Amino acid sequence: MSTMFRPLLRMPRSRAHSTAIWRRTLATLNERTLHATPLGAVDGTFGAEVSGVDFSRPLPPPIAAEIVQLQNLYGVLVFRSTGLDDDAHVRYSKNFGALESIHGVNKPRRASSPHLYDAGNLDAEGNIIPKYSRAWWHSKGNGLWHTDSSFNQHRSSYSALRAVELPPRGGATMYADMRAAYDDLPASIKQDLDGKIAEHWIWHSRKLAAPQEFDKPTEQEKRAIPPAYHTLVQTAPDTTRKTLYIASHARRIVGMPERESTELIRYLLTHAQQPKYQVACQWKNVGDLVQWDNRCTMHRATAFEDQANRRDMRRTTVYDHGPYAFGVRLGLTEHDVDVLCGGSTDITAGPTPETQTQEQVQAL
Numbered sequence: 001m002s003t004m005f006r007p008l009l010r011m012p013r014s015r016a017h018s019t020a021i022w023r024r025t026l027a028t029l030n031e032r033t034l035h036a037t038p039l040g041a042v043d044g045t046f047g048a049e050v051s052g053v054d055f056s057r058p059l060p061p062p063i064a065a066e067i068v069q070l071q072n073l074y075g076v077l078v079f080r081s082t083g084l085d086d087d088a089h090v091r092y093s094k095n096f097g098a099l100e101s102i103h104g105v106n107k108p109r110r111a112s113s114p115h116l117y118d119a120g121n122l123d124a125e126g127n128i129i130p131k132y133s134r135a136w137w138h139s140k141g142n143g144l145w146h147t148d149s150s151f152n153q154h155r156s157s158y159s160a161l162r163a164v165e166l167p168p169r170g171g172a173t174m175y176a177d178m179r180a181a182y183d184d185l186p187a188s189i190k191q192d193l194d195g196k197i198a199e200h201w202i203w204h205s206r207k208l209a210a211p212q213e214f215d216k217p218t219e220q221e222k223r224a225i226p227p228a229y230h231t232l233v234q235t236a237p238d239t240t241r242k243t244l245y246i247a248s249h250a251r252r253i254v255g256m257p258e259r260e261s262t263e264l265i266r267y268l269l270t271h272a273q274q275p276k277y278q279v280a281c282q283w284k285n286v287g288d289l290v291q292w293d294n295r296c297t298m299h300r301a302t303a304f305e306d307q308a309n310r311r312d313m314r315r316t317t318v319y320d321h322g323p324y325a326f327g328v329r330l331g332l333t334e335h336d337v338d339v340l341c342g343g344s345t346d347i348t349a350g351p352t353p354e355t356q357t358q359e360q361v362q363a364l
């Protein structure tokens with residue numbers, strides 16, 4: 001590793017400054033109906049368990065606005081025992097924007113709504129997905145640090161994951177605060193990252209997790225989910241802080257030599273997954289719902305006995321409608337397409353924002 005990427009040993013002033021801004025924002029929130037209990041990591045500023053939402057009724061706009069405020073502050077919100085079913089889960093999520101539809105690559109849709117992504121270990125018939133099947137290998141990528149839909153040109157804002165059936169042990173979801181991770185980067189690295197664009201490709205993370213099985217994605221897989229491009233450093237949704245937008249889907253930094261690009265991505269992912277930036281969500285009850293902001297967090301699934309126990313998890317994913325929603329559209333040359341797609345000529349520069357709002361893919 002080059003000396004440029006040496007980790008920082010103490011908190012820089014910018015991190016303390018960000019924390020001070022965070023506390024001021026919390027103090028200036030209007031009278032709140034909801035109660036948030038921090039999950040504990042990163043000075044109590046990342047992740048909170050929230051009570052006070054009545055999920056049995058349509059969400060009043062002031063409560064939805066309060067959830068957005070809390071989401072901006074904490075990044076990850078845990079709601080216990082919501083009692084939501086599929087329809088109510090979808091209705092709740094629509095309070096925050098239009099929803100992605102699932103693509104069904106490597107795993108046919110099982111849930112009742114096209115807006116519910118099946119994040120469990122069950123196949124279309126509700127049976128446990130067998131070990132070493134394509135779908136089983138595909139799910140291994142969920143264990144890498146990532147953010148949902150960064151491989152889509154129209155990315156997502158929130159994911160809302162609901163427990164329908166839980167294993168007796170294991171299966172916690174881990175989250176990392178990408179604002180705090182950015183704050184702690186050395187100034188020289190921050191300067192170097194400014195304006196850089198990362199290419200996100202889901203088949204890259206599949207290959208990282210299952211090198212043999214996903215050494216070469218199929219033509220159908222490549223056609224279904226082409227690469228997407230997003231700036232590496234962004235303003236966080238609360239607009240007071242910057243955040244790192246990276247994931248295990250990140251295959252390269254546009255314009256950098258391959259070796260440097262790979263080294264930089266590895267450095268940033270390693271930096272961001274330090275325990276001090278993490279919180280763990282332990283799934284306790286059927287109906288628990290965790291909603292996180294993909295624009296300023298990463299997450300990963302943890303292991304459970306997936307051949308002995310059923311785990312039924314369903315997720316809605318909300319389209320981002322902020323300033324970075326559509327990432328950066330690059331005009332790809334024929335050579336670029338060849339490099340990106342391993343010789344396939346089926347992938348173009350990517351859908352336009354207009355078509356993406358109508359037709360979008362979802363995975364993870």
Ligand SMILES: [Fe+2]
Nearest residue numbers: 147148299364
């Ligand atoms: Fe995910």
